[in-house]
Amino acid sequence: MNFGFAKESAKATAELDPTAEFREGVKLLKDQYPQKALVRLRRAFESDKHNPYYLSFLGLSIARAQRKWDQAAELCEIAVQLRPAELQFHLNLGEVYALAGRREKALDFLDDAVKLFGEDARLKQARGKVQKRRNPLVPFVGREHFLNRELGRLRHRALKRLGKDGV
Numbered sequence: 618m619n620f621g622f623a624k625e626s627a628k629a630t631a632e633l634d635p636t637a638e639f640r641e642g643v644k645l646l647k648d649q650y651p652q653k654a655l656v657r658l659r660r661a662f663e664s665d666k667h668n669p670y671y672l673s674f675l676g677l678s679i680a681r682a683q684r685k686w687d688q689a690a691e692l693c694e695i696a697v698q699l700r701p702a703e704l705q706f707h708l709n710l711g712e713v714y715a716l717a718g719r720r721e722k723a724l725d726f727l728d729d730a731v732k733l734f735g736e737d738a739r740l741k742q743a744r745g746k747v748q749k750r751r752n753p754l755v756p757f758v759g760r761e762h763f764l765n766r767e768l769g770r771l772r773h774r775a776l777k778r779l780g781k782d783g784v
Contacts, residue, residue, distance in 0.1 A: 635664035651681035669696040686717035715747045
């Protein structure tokens with residue numbers, strides 16, 4: 618007879634496994650659940666405070682969930698220093714800078730990463746998110762209104778064809 622003890626002990630073991638906690642935390646971050654990710658990533662970090670992966674993703678989750686910019690940037694900067702050849706750490710730190718409103722610093726940092734890693738699609742995408750956006754075409758409705766979105770797409774295509782977009 619199974620009274621459910623095996624399932625509970627397996628679950629408890631998974632909760633204590635820092636690698637499993639880390640993986641689950643990253644998945645939660647990708648799924649836009651930074652608060653839940655923060656709990657998982659903090660557990661992983663507590664088990665190994667010198668792991669640059671744990672540091673970087675914990676910093677990113679702190680930035681998204683708690684908006685503690687200095688603490689988040691410090692954790693991500695340490696991760697980049699520990700493992701400068703890891704592209705994801707550069708992406709995380711760039712995002713933290715952008716979330717903190719430090720656009721210029723984020724752009725400079727991502728430009729340095731392009732010099733280090735070359736033309737990587739993820740770096741281009743991250744840089745595109747940070748770059749200053751044009752004003753909405755219909756200012757009296759929100760940026761997310763379908764008119765602004767559709768007109769913005771048309772403007773983007775037209776400027777791209779004219780070669781004036783920088784894309």
